Amino acid sequence: MKRVAAVLAGAAFFALAGCSGMVLGKAEPVAQTGSALPSGSAVPENPSEQQVPGEGVPKVEHPIDTTRSSRLPCTALTARQITNLLGDAAPATPGLDRPGGPACYWGGDAAHGNASVDVKFPDIDKLGLTSVYQAAGGAYGFFRPLDPVNGYPIAAYGDRDTRSIGECHVALGVSDQQTVDISARQSQKNIGKKDPCDSARGIAEMVLSNIREG
Template sequence: MNRRVAASVALVGVLLIGGCSSHSVTPPVATGAGSGAASVSTGSSARLVPTVSSPLPVAVISKHPCDSALTDAQVKDLLGEISPRFHTDNQAGLLCQWQKQSTGATVAIGWLTGLKDGLNQVYANQKDDAYFQPSEIEGFPALVYDITDRKPDTNCAISIGIADKVAIDVGFTVGTNRSGKQNPCDAAKVIAGMVLDNLKAAAR
């Protein structure tokens, strides 16, 4: 089956990484299931994640991720072309996707403004995911996760706390031409590093 990332609303919450569908030149649409998630349910009162030691100002995510998360050159490096970008905003926040139409390889980035407790809320809501791996990206606390796969091989998402109450999300879906050859979580970490570098530059 061909695969596509979609910003989806499912029973488990608001998804950044979506399910399976055929390739299309139209913007991704909502589906009923997904592999990664950023839920908008009530956050945990307990502190589950480390404090962000060098937080970024919230102003760095004032522009839509379609306009500020990645440069065209970075998108071309990641997907091999400057792919169309789609605004896929939902309850989780401001979301953007870039998709290579020929293979379905997709980059998805979101400013999770709908999560009032930031990364702590993601931890609380995704604790039962099949893949749940606390991490750190460029000094920021992060969570690498996937709802359904214990060893993600197609989709992977990373939520990053850029401040104690502010999180962003990065997702990647492997294209059909690289199925079984590319680790989606490794790719998502590279993308997350690019996004963080751009946000740090915006904060200067």
């Protein structure tokens, strides 16, 4: 399933806008620590009958139940974390009826240099990262597995590579059937200072800690 269209409908990406240590360093290529399925692979017509994880997709060894978190998506990040990420406080905008699943959005305005963070709990299917891997080379012209987050697999994806403009989407596998997706946009002044997918992975680490504790 093509998740990017649903993400873009909420105008969500990410950016670290100021003193956060996550913006230090030069942009680097995204690490490739996994393998995608053959280019152009498509999700079956009846995904519910497909075995997960699919071929080449990393298994989630310690699944997390995100039912509660998906009902309260704005608890995925704390107010302090958002302030550190965006350089200033930003109100949380929940979207329980957003296309693709419940989500929460922060920032995106001039006060934050157009930097923004969006966290989504996809409910499109029950394929988890398998859905993302299968769209690699097809719906997702951009796809890169990243280093796992505390043992949980994660991949950057998109219909195109938007890192040069400071944007990145990542899907964090929290079970074989479920991901948490983070979309990120960097502020204009931070574009080029760090790969935005590395920054999005850092946000995923925060989200993972919060949903495990919650």
